[in-house]
Amino acid sequence: MAERVAAVAAAHPAVARLDAGEFGALATYLPGRRLVGVRIGEAGEPVELGVVLHLDRPIPEVAQVLRRQVAPLCGAVPVNITVTDVVTDDRR
Template sequence: MTVTVVPEPTAVPLAEQIAAVVTAHPAVAGLHGGIFGAVATYLPGRRLTGVRVGEGDEPVELAVVLHLDQPIPGVVRDLRHVVSGLCGGAAVDITVADVAVPARYAAELAGDGLVDTRP
C-alpha cells in the first residue's frame, strides 16, 4: 500500500504580505535592500529585499524607493501605520533609500544637472 502525503497549503509569509501592502501604495516605486542589501528576509529558495521582520521586540525594517509626487513624511507615516497594523502593533523603522523622479520632471531637472541621465 502506498501512502501519498499532500502538504497543506502554506500561508503567505508575513514578509511577503508586508511587501505587497507597501508596494501597493501609489507613492512607492519599489523596495530597496538598503546599504549592502542588509534589509532583507530569507524565504525558502529566495531572498526578499526591502523587508526585514524582526524577532521578539525588534522592529520591522523597511527600505523603500519613493516617487516624489507626495510629501515623504506623510507617505512614511501611512506606511508605518499600515505595516504596524499588519504586524500586531509592532514598531516599524522605515528608510527612504532613494527617490524616483517622475518622467515629466526628469528632462527639466537634467538640464540643471540634478539628475543623472546616463544610460
C-alpha cells in the same frame, strides 16, 4: 508576515519599489529566496521597511501612511521606514 508587509507597501502609489538599502540589510530570507525591502528580525525587534519613493508626495506623509498600513500586520513591534532613494521621473 514579510510577504504581506511587502505587498501592502508596494501597493502604495508613491512607492516605486522596495529596496534592501545600501548594504542589502533590509531583506528577509524565505525558503528558496530573499525578499528585499522588508526585514523581519527576532521577536520584539522592529520590522524594517526599505522603499524607493516617487517624489510626488511629501516623504514624511508617505512614511506615516506606510507605517499606519503595515503596523497591524506586525503585531506590537515598531515599524521603521527607511527611504533609500527617490525617483523624480513621471514614468510609472
